[in-house]
Amino acid sequence: xxxxxxxxxxxxxxxxxxxxxxxxxxxxxxxxxxxxxxxxxxxxxxxxxxxxxxxxxxxxxxxxxxxxxxxxxxxxxxxxxxxxxxxxxxxxxxxxxxxxxxxxxxxxxxxxxxxxxxxxxxxxxxxxxxxxxxxxxxxxxxxxxxxxxxxxxxxxxxxxxxxxxxxxxxxxxxxxxxxxxxxxxxxxxxxxxxxxxxxxxxxxxxxxxxxxxxxxxxxxxxxxxxxxxxxxxxxxxxxxxxxxxxxxxxxxxxxxxxxxxxxxxxxxxxxxxxxxxxxxxxxxxxxxxxxxxxxxxxxxxxxxxxxxxxxxxxxxxxxxxxxxxxxxxxxxxxxxxxxxx
Amino acid sequence: xxxxxxxxxxxxxxxxxxxxxxxxxxxxxxxxxxxxxxxxxxxxxxxxxxxxxxxxxxxxxxxxxxxxxxxxxxxxxxxxxxxxxxxxxxxxxxxxxxxxxxxxxxxxxxxxxxxxxxxxxxxxxxxxxxxxxxxxxxxxxxxxxxxxxxxxxxxxxxxxxxxxxxxxxxxxxxxxxxxxxxxxxxxxxxxxxxxxxxxxxxxxxxxxxxxxxxxxxxxxxxxxxxxxxxxxxxxxxxxxxxxxxxxxxxxxxxxxxxxxxxxxxxxxxxxxxxxxxxxxxxxxxxxx
Numbered sequence: 001x002x003x004x005x006x007x008x009x010x011x012x013x014x015x016x017x018x019x020x021x022x023x024x025x026x027x028x029x030x031x032x033x034x035x036x037x038x039x040x041x042x043x044x045x046x047x048x049x050x051x052x053x054x055x056x057x058x059x060x061x062x063x064x065x066x067x068x069x070x071x072x073x074x075x076x077x078x079x080x081x082x083x084x085x086x087x088x089x090x091x092x093x094x095x096x097x098x099x100x101x102x103x104x105x106x107x108x109x110x111x112x113x114x115x116x117x118x119x120x121x122x123x124x125x126x127x128x129x130x131x132x133x134x135x136x137x138x139x140x141x142x143x144x145x146x147x148x149x150x151x152x153x154x155x156x157x158x159x160x161x162x163x164x165x166x167x168x169x170x171x172x173x174x175x176x177x178x179x180x181x182x183x184x185x186x187x188x189x190x191x192x193x194x195x196x197x198x199x200x201x202x203x204x205x206x207x208x209x210x211x212x213x214x215x216x217x218x219x220x221x222x223x224x225x226x227x228x229x230x231x232x233x234x235x236x237x238x239x240x241x242x243x244x245x246x247x248x249x250x251x252x253x254x255x256x257x258x259x260x261x262x263x264x265x266x267x268x269x270x271x272x273x274x275x276x277x278x279x280x281x282x283x284x285x286x287x288x289x290x291x292x293x294x295x296x297x298x299x300x301x302x303x304x305x306x307x308x309x310x311x312x313x314x315x316x317x318x319x320x321x322x323x324x325x326x327x328x329x330x331x332x333x334x335x336x337x338x339x340x341x
Numbered sequence: 342x343x344x345x346x347x348x349x350x351x352x353x354x355x356x357x358x359x360x361x362x363x364x365x366x367x368x369x370x371x372x373x374x375x376x377x378x379x380x381x382x383x384x385x386x387x388x389x390x391x392x393x394x395x396x397x398x399x400x401x402x403x404x405x406x407x408x409x410x411x412x413x414x415x416x417x418x419x420x421x422x423x424x425x426x427x428x429x430x431x432x433x434x435x436x437x438x439x440x441x442x443x444x445x446x447x448x449x450x451x452x453x454x455x456x457x458x459x460x461x462x463x464x465x466x467x468x469x470x471x472x473x474x475x476x477x478x479x480x481x482x483x484x485x486x487x488x489x490x491x492x493x494x495x496x497x498x499x500x501x502x503x504x505x506x507x508x509x510x511x512x513x514x515x516x517x518x519x520x521x522x523x524x525x526x527x528x529x530x531x532x533x534x535x536x537x538x539x540x541x542x543x544x545x546x547x548x549x550x551x552x553x554x555x556x557x558x559x560x561x562x563x564x565x566x567x568x569x570x571x572x573x574x575x576x577x578x579x580x581x582x583x584x585x586x587x588x589x590x591x592x593x594x595x596x597x598x599x600x601x602x603x604x605x606x607x608x609x610x611x612x613x614x615x616x617x618x619x620x621x622x623x624x625x626x627x628x629x
Contacts, residue, residue: 080435127614133434134377138573139617141566146610153603265562269442276439310450316443320429320436 030205039284040194047186054182060294061189062250067275067286068193068200069243074272075281076204077236078216079129082137082268083144084244086124087117089263091245093151096164096258104170110192110249117245120147122238129233141265148263163259167252178254185254192250193287196243200283203239212236213281273312277319347478349596355484357591358491359553361584363546363564364571365498366539368583371572372515373532376426377434379441381543381568382561383448388414388544389556390452393461403466407548414544415537422536427529445561452558463551487549494542498580511535515579570609574616589616 046057066088073079091113098109128140151158158164171177176184203209214222215229223229252258261267270293278289301308367381388410395401395409425444429437465483473480502508513521514528522528547560554564567590575586590609597608 074435080438127618130617134371135573135617137377137434137438138569139614141569142610142613145566146607149606149610153607273439273442276435306450306453309446310454313443313446313450316439316446317425320432320440320443
């Protein structure tokens with residue numbers, strides 16, 4: 001810890017230092033790079049190329065959105081969390097309960113879920129943002145487990161262990177039914193994810209986003225130059241909560257089911273794992289990590305769930321030792337070393 | 342109502358003793374190296390399996406499996422500390438969390454693979470079974486035994502920390518690792534020995550806890566929260582802090598289960614949040 005404060009990691013120095021002009025350019029540089037366009041074009045192409053895998057693809061898009069939300073607080077603001085499923089589950093139950101009680105219009109359900117996620121995040125931010133990394137890990141873990149218990153105990157409302165199964169979601173825009181093949185589900189999830197991604201991309205390159213990175217690297221210095229550290233963190237935590245709530249709502253609406261596992265510890269832990277494997281502080285890291293993780297889980301857990309857990313653990317240990325920046329970080333490092341423009 | 346107030350207190354103290362035994366090593370190593378080790382429960386589980394399998398397959402008596410568990414846990418700790426943990430001391434907390442989480446997942450999966458997913462019961466010797474009848478109070482003999490063992494170990498640990506040169510080195514390293522290294526203390530060696538001792542104690546705790554907490558491959562994940570709670574609430578790096586925290590958590594958990602079973606795990610999480618709000622630096626600050 002102390003070593004980090006006195007000398008930030010080389011990657012961070014390289015990214016944030018430089019001439020003022022380069023800095024100002026970074027701030028306003030919102031142009032889409034070819035690689036980014038290719039990424040989203042590929043995601044859209046899945047709809048036409050792999051019509052048999054759209055259910056899995058929509059799950060990936062939803063999990064990617066969820067990972068994006070964690071990346072905002074972890075990758076940009078440096079807030080570790082082991083309880084991010086609290087907001088995800090809050091959103092899922094909000095959308096599910098609305099649909100269950102006759103309000104089956106999906107878009108308004110999505111907005112309500114975002115509001116619920118933001119509310120949970122804002123309410124818990126006073127606890128979750130206290131103290132150092134260890135305290136934060138513990139408090140977020142505790143809050144996540146409390147939400148799980150709450151949903152479990154409130155069985156008359158949430159259905160407890162059985163979940164909300166008899167929910168029906170109306171047609172999207174009154175036109176598109178959520179079909180079993182997942183066509184509507186994938187298009188809907190991908191469009192929402194893309195929209196939120198654009199918003200996040202704008203946010204992290206705004207002065208607000210830069211101040212978050214400053215808080216991540218040098219919290220004491222940032223408060224010394226007058227940044228309201230606490231308020232900024234609360235703001236980004238609330239924003240991340242809203243996005244997580246939307247991801248939860250997407251899952252609830254596209255699968256037409258909400259179970260207790262939307263709040264489970266393994267959802268938070270898996271999320272952290274896929275984000276870190278993908279690479280933090282990059283926005284695409286969470287999306288790539290979610291895609292790799294879910295495809296691997298799909299293939300490996302088909303054999304035996306226990307195997308999958310073992311390989312996942314091994315992958316984590318290996319990644320910590322050999323690829324500290326995640327998959328995208330390792331590729332980016334290779335790329336920068338090889339052909340620097 | 343199944344338990345009177347003294348009975349609940351007694352069970353809570355017994356439960357707290359187990360928590361203390363399993364998390365004291367974690368507390369000291371965390372205080373010394375700031376290493377967040379989520380895999381600590383895996384050492385406890387290893388001890389539990391040594392005990393259960395030693396009795397079941399090799400016919401070793403229960404009391405003899407306890408030192409064996411301690412030794413196996415310590416040996417496992419020694420190997421892992423040297424090969425895997427040491428390179429990660431200087432990494433950030435996130436890397437440490439991910440690494441130890443990965444290790445835990447591997448331990449859970451490997452244990453399921455080798456020994457099956459079911460519960461491992463243990464047959465206690467007859468002199469540890471039954472109840473001690475006092476006027477108005479029934480005490481489980483095994484719980485009395487637990488409290489006695491943990492009390493003895495605590496006294497030994499305090500004597501080690503307060504009375505020996507090695508203990509002085511541990512205390513110096515916890516207070517300021519860099520200055521201690523400058524004074525010629527081999528902090529890495531001290532840490533390695535502490536880690537080994539802590540792993541051994543966790544394994545012993547795992548063996549002793551089978552009858553109270555049960556034992557199955559998900560043990561490290563199931564009780565992870567409790568170990569971390571003890572360390573965070575008690576404050577890392579001491580013995581008194583985790584001891585106080587374990588007792589408070591143990592008593593409240595048992596009392597919550599007796600008196601308000603419908604609240605479930607809320608009691609313990611609510612307590613954690615309240616304690617963290619009241620004492621952000623852990624209970625250790627209170628003692629000073």
